[in-house]
Amino acid sequence: MIKLKINGQEQSWDGDPNLPLLWFLRDEVGLTGTKFGCGQALCGACTVMVDNDAVRACITSVSDVADRQVTTIEGLHPTGDHPVQKAWRQVNVPQCGFCQAGQIMQAAALLASNAKPSHDQIREAMAGNICRCGCYQRIENAVHLASTGV
Amino acid sequence: MNIMTNSSKLRGFERAVRVENVSRRAILKGLGLAGGFVLAAPILSRPAFAYETGAGKMPHGVVVDPRVFVAIAADGTVTILAHRAEMGTGVRTSLPLIVAEEMEADWTRVHVQQAHGDETKFGNQDTDGSRSTRHYLLPMRQIGASARTMLEQAAAKRWNVPVMEVKAVKHEVVHDATGRRLGFGDLAADAAKESVPAVEGLKLKDPKDFRYLGKGEVSIVDLHDITTGAARYGGDVRLPGMKYAVIARPPVTGGKLVSFDAAAAQKVSGVEKVMEVKGWPWPSKFQPLGGVAVIARNTGAAIKGRDALKIVWDDGANAKYESVAYRAELEAAARAPGLVVRKEGDVDGALKSADKVVVGEYYLPHFAHVSMEPPVAVADVKGDKAEIWAPVQSPGGTREDVAKTLEIPIENVTVNVTLLGGGFGRKSKCDFALEAALLSKELGAPVKVQWTREDDIQHDFLHTVSVERIEAGLKDGKVIAWRHRSVAPSIASTFAAGTVHQAPFELGMGLIDVPFEIANIQCENPEAAAHTRIGWFRSVSNIPRAFAIQSMVAEIAQAAGRDPKDMLLEMIGSPRHVDLSSVKDLWNYGEPYSSYPIDTARLRKVVELVADKGGWGRSVPKGHGLGIAVHRSFVSYIATIVEVAVDEKGKLTVPRVDTAIDCGTYVNPERISSQIEGAAIMGLSLAKYGEVTFKDGRVQQKNYDDFPVVRMDESPLITNVYIVPPAADTPPSGVGEPGVPPFAPALINAIFAATGKRIRALPIGKQLEA
Numbered sequence: 001m002i003k004l005k006i007n008g009q010e011q012s013w014d015g016d017p018n019l020p021l022l023w024f025l026r027d028e029v030g031l032t033g034t035k036f037g038c039g040q041a042l043c044g045a046c047t048v049m050v051d052n053d054a055v056r057a058c059i060t061s062v063s064d065v066a067d068r069q070v071t072t073i074e075g076l077h078p079t080g081d082h083p084v085q086k087a088w089r090q091v092n093v094p095q096c097g098f099c100q101a102g103q104i105m106q107a108a109a110l111l112a113s114n115a116k117p118s119h120d121q122i123r124e125a126m127a128g129n130i131c132r133c134g135c136y137q138r139i140e141n142a143v144h145l146a147s148t149g150v
Numbered sequence: 151m152n153i154m155t156n157s158s159k160l161r162g163f164e165r166a167v168r169v170e171n172v173s174r175r176a177i178l179k180g181l182g183l184a185g186g187f188v189l190a191a192p193i194l195s196r197p198a199f200a201y202e203t204g205a206g207k208m209p210h211g212v213v214v215d216p217r218v219f220v221a222i223a224a225d226g227t228v229t230i231l232a233h234r235a236e237m238g239t240g241v242r243t244s245l246p247l248i249v250a251e252e253m254e255a256d257w258t259r260v261h262v263q264q265a266h267g268d269e270t271k272f273g274n275q276d277t278d279g280s281r282s283t284r285h286y287l288l289p290m291r292q293i294g295a296s297a298r299t300m301l302e303q304a305a306a307k308r309w310n311v312p313v314m315e316v317k318a319v320k321h322e323v324v325h326d327a328t329g330r331r332l333g334f335g336d337l338a339a340d341a342a343k344e345s346v347p348a349v350e351g352l353k354l355k356d357p358k359d360f361r362y363l364g365k366g367e368v369s370i371v372d373l374h375d376i377t378t379g380a381a382r383y384g385g386d387v388r389l390p391g392m393k394y395a396v397i398a399r400p401p402v403t404g405g406k407l408v409s410f411d412a413a414a415a416q417k418v419s420g421v422e423k424v425m426e427v428k429g430w431p432w433p434s435k436f437q438p439l440g441g442v443a444v445i446a447r448n449t450g451a452a453i454k455g456r457d458a459l460k461i462v463w464d465d466g467a468n469a470k471y472e473s474v475a476y477r478a479e480l481e482a483a484a485r486a487p488g489l490v491v492r493k494e495g496d497v498d499g500a501l502k503s504a505d506k507v508v509v510g511e512y513y514l515p516h517f518a519h520v521s522m523e524p525p526v527a528v529a530d531v532k533g534d535k536a537e538i539w540a541p542v543q544s545p546g547g548t549r550e551d552v553a554k555t556l557e558i559p560i561e562n563v564t565v566n567v568t569l570l571g572g573g574f575g576r577k578s579k580c581d582f583a584l585e586a587a588l589l590s591k592e593l594g595a596p597v598k599v600q601w602t603r604e605d606d607i608q609h610d611f612l613h614t615v616s617v618e619r620i621e622a623g624l625k626d627g628k629v630i631a632w633r634h635r636s637v638a639p640s641i642a643s644t645f646a647a648g649t650v651h652q653a654p655f656e657l658g659m660g661l662i663d664v665p666f667e668i669a670n671i672q673c674e675n676p677e678a679a680a681h682t683r684i685g686w687f688r689s690v691s692n693i694p695r696a697f698a699i700q701s702m703v704a705e706i707a708q709a710a711g712r713d714p715k716d717m718l719l720e721m722i723g724s725p726r727h728v729d730l731s732s733v734k735d736l737w738n739y740g741e742p743y744s745s746y747p748i749d750t751a752r753l754r755k756v757v758e759l760v761a762d763k764g765g766w767g768r769s770v771p772k773g774h775g776l777g778i779a780v781h782r783s784f785v786s787y788i789a790t791i792v793e794v795a796v797d798e799k800g801k802l803t804v805p806r807v808d809t810a811i812d813c814g815t816y817v818n819p820e821r822i823s824s825q826i827e828g829a830a831i832m833g834l835s836l837a838k839y840g841e842v843t844f845k846d847g848r849v850q851q852k853n854y855d856d857f858p859v860v861r862m863d864e865s866p867l868i869t870n871v872y873i874v875p876p877a878a879d880t881p882p883s884g885v886g887e888p889g890v891p892p893f894a895p896a897l898i899n900a901i902f903a904a905t906g907k908r909i910r911a912l913p914i915g916k917q918l919e920a
Contacts, residue, residue, distance in 0.1 A: 023449045094238075096573075099522045
C-alpha cells in the first residue's frame with residue numbers, strides 16, 4: 001500500500017506501484033486538471049509539483065512519490081488566485097487551454113525557486129511545455145507579470 | 151463595426167430576404183419547433199449592405215429562433231447556447247456575445263451553455279473552415295434582436311403603452327416617459343408568451359451603441375476554469391462504472407487484424423478484457439480503423455496491457471507506401487501536363503516568347519495535427535440509445551455517424567460537446583467517438599477510448615503531401631506567363647476509392663484563385679493517388695500553395711532584380727475584383743463571389759500596411775533578413791513579414807513577425823490577435839520541423855521527439871498583429887486559418903535575404919546547416 005498526499009489530502013494505492021502518477025491522479029483519484037499530452041515527458045501537459053519541484057506526472061510512478069506531497073492545478077491555490085493564475089487571466093493567455101494547467105504549474109515552480117526570472121530564464125524554464133495553439137508570447141508575458149506583482 | 155444599422159437602412163429588407171426550403175420548416179413544425187426560421191437561403195440584409203453568405207448551403211442551414219438559443223430565468227440570468235465547438239478560437243464566447251449585444255443583455259449576467267449535437271434544432275454545427283463568425287454574425291444578431299423585441303413587447307403590454315415607447319437597456323426594459331423599468335428576469339415569463347417576430351421586421355442595434363462587439367474587452371468564458379483545472383475536455387468526463395480503453399490499430403492504413411495473442415496483456419495488473427474492434431475497409435471515411443482494444447480500470451493499465459499484445463496484421467494495399475519514392479512520383483507528375491483547371495490566354499506561347507523563365511518546384515510533406523489533447527471520447531450505449539461525450543468539431547456529423555455505425559435511430563443519439571484541447575481539423579473526424587460507441591455497446595458499460603500521442607501521429611488524417619511547380623515567363627521585366635501545376639493526394643480519397651484529382655475545395659485554396667494580373671495563366675492538376683488517410687489540417691491546401699506562390703514571387707523578384715514587395719504588388723496588379731469567369735468551379739470557400747470577391751485592393755492594402763508597420767526595407771543586423779508574403783484564404787486577406795536571424799552554424803531564430811489581417815467586420819479583435827500570434831508559431835513549426843514520413847506503409851514518427859513542434863525558447867520574440875479596420879459594411883470573413891499560410895513563405899524569403907539560400911522543400915530541417 002502506497003500512501004501519499006495530494007493537495008493536502010491523504011491518498012493510498014494498492015494497485016500496480018509502477019502506474020504513472022498521471023493516471024492515478026486522473027482515473028483513480030478523479031483530479032482531471034492534470035492533462036495527458038504525450039506520455040513521454042516531452043510536452044509538459046501533465047506537470048505537477050512534488051514537494052516544490054515541477055515533475056512530469058506521465059513518467060513518474062506512484063511509488064516514486066510515496067510519502068511525498070503532490071500539488072496539482074486543483075490544489076495550487078484554494079480560490080484559483082495564485083499570482084500565476086491571476087496573471088494568466090490578466091494577459092488572456094489561453095486559446096484551447098489544454099496545456100495551461102501544466103504551463104501554470106511549471107511557471108509556479110519556476111517562481112518558487114526564482115522570484116524574478118529574466119527573459120531568457122523564463123524561456124528556458126518553460127521550454128519543456130508545448131503549446132500547440134502557440135500562446136508562448138503571452139505565457140512569457142504572464143510569467144513576467146506574476147513575478148513583478150499582479 | 152459597421153454591419154447593419156438602424157431601421158431606416160433596413161427598408162427594402164423584406165424584399166431582399168429569401169426564406170426558402172419550406173419543407174424543412176415543415177419538418178421543424180413536426181418536431182414541435184414551430185416558429186423557427188431555417189434560413190436555407192443566403193442571408194441578406196438591407197440592400198445597401200446586401201451580403202450573402204454560404205451559411206444556408208451548409209448541411210441543415212441556419213436556425214434563427216431565440217427560443218432555441220436563449221433562455222431567461224426569473225432571477226434575470228440569461229442563458230445563451232453556444233452551438234459551435236470551442237477549440238481555442240474563442241467562438242464559445244464570441245457567438246453568444248453577439249446575441250447578448252443585440253438583446254442588450256449584461257454580459258456579467260449571461261451564462262453560456264454548450265449545445266449538444268442536433269443540427270435540425272440548431273442548424274449547422276461543423277466548426278471548421280473559419281466559418282463561425284462569417285456565417286453567424288448576422289443570424290446571432292437577429293436572434294438577439296428577436297429576444298429583445300419580445301422583452302420590449304412584454305413590458306409594453308404590462309405598462310399598457312405603445313411598444314415604440316419602451317427600450318431594452320442593459321438587462322432592463324425602460325419606459326422613459328414615466329421612468330418605469332423592469333428587469334429581464336421580471337419580464338421573462340411574459341416575453342416567452344410573445345410570438346417570435348419576423349426576421350424581416352427586426353430592428354438591429356446601431357453599431358455605435360455596441361458595448362461589446364468590436365471592442366475586445368471580454369475574456370473567454372472558460373478563462374477562470376482553464377486556469378484552475380476545472381475546464382472539462384474530452385478525457386475529463388468520468389461516469390460511474392466507466393472502463394478505460396486503448397486500441398492497437400493496423401499500422402498500415404487499410405490493413406486489418408489477422409490474429410492476436412492476449413495472454414501477456416491479460417496478466418497486466420488492472421487489465422480487465424482484450425477484444426477486437428471492428429474496422430472498415432479502405433477508404434474508410436471517418437469510420438474506425440479497427441484493431442484490438444485493451445479494457446482496464448485505468449488508462450495506464452490499458453496502455454501497459456496494449457504494449458504486451460502480440461498481433462499479426464495483414465497490411466493490405468498500402469504496405470509499400472514510402473515517402474522518398476512517393477515524392478519522386480509527385481515530382482515526375484508535376485513535370486508533365488495535367489488536368490487543366492484554369493486557363494487564360496496562351497501560356498505555352500507566352501513562355502516561349504519570354505526573355506526569361508523562372509521555374510520553382512516546391513515540396514511540402516505530410517504533417518500531423520498533434521493538438522495537445524489527443525483524440526479521446528466517452529460513450530455510454532444502452533440498448534438502442536447512445537450518449538457520447540467528445541471533443542468534436544462536428545457534433546451533428548458525429549451524431550449521424552454514431553447512429554449509422556450502431557444502426558440506431560439518430561434521435562436516440564446524444565452527442566455532448568466538451569471543450570476541445572485543440573482541433574486544427576483533426577477533430578472534424580469522429581472515428582475516436584465511433585470506437586468508443588462500438589466498445590460501449592459490446593461491453594454494456596460506459597467506455598473512454600484514449601488515444602496516445604503515438605496513436606495520434608501514426609493514425610492521423612494527415613495533411614496531404616504535395617509538389618507545386620510553377621513556371622513564370624518574364625518579358626521586359628514583367629511577368630507575362632504563369633503555369634502552376636499542383637499535385638497532391640486529395641482529401642476526397644478518404645471517401646471515394648480511385649480518387650486521383652483534387653476536389654474543387656482544394657483547387658480553390660490558392661491554385662485557381664491566384665490573384666495575379668497576368669495575361670497568360672494556366673493551372674493544372676496532375677494525378678496523385680493516396681496511400682493513407684488525408685484530412686483537413688488548419689488552412690489545408692493554402693499552406694503548400696502560399697509557400698510555392700509567395701516563394702516564387704520572391705524568386706521572380708530576384709531574377710528581375712526587383713524588391714520583393716514591389717514585385718508582389720506589381721503582380722497583384724490594379725485594384726479590381728479578379729475575374730475568374732474562366733474557372734468552372736470556383737468554390738470560393740462556399741461563399742458567393744458577389745459578396746466575397748477576390749478584391750485586390752484589399753490584398754494590396756494588407757501588403758502595404760504590413761510593409762509600413764513592419765518596417766519593410768529597414769536595415770537589419772548581419773545574418774538577419776526580411777521576407778514578405780501575402781495570401782487570401784477563407785475569404786480574408788493577410789500579409790506577413792518575418793525577420794529571421796541565421797547564425798554561422800545555420801541555426802535560425804525569429805526576432806520579429808509582423809502580420810496584417812483584413813477579415814472584414816469582426817467581433818473580438820483580442821481573439822483575432824491570439825489566433826494570428828498562434829498561427830505564426832504553427833507556421834514556424836511546420837516550416838522548421840513538420841514532416842511525417844512513411845516506410846513500408848508505416849508512419850515513421852511517434853511523438854514530439856521525432857515530430858517536434860516549436861517550443862517557447864525558439865518562438866518569435868515579437869509578434870505584432872495589425873487588424874485592418876473594416877470599411878463600412880464589409881462582410882465578416884475567416885480568422886482561425888488564414889494566419890498560417892503566409893508564414894512559411896515569408897520565413898523562407900527572409901532566409902534567402904539573410905543567407906542567399908533558397909529553400910524549396912519543407913521542412914527546413916538541417917538544410918541551412920549544409
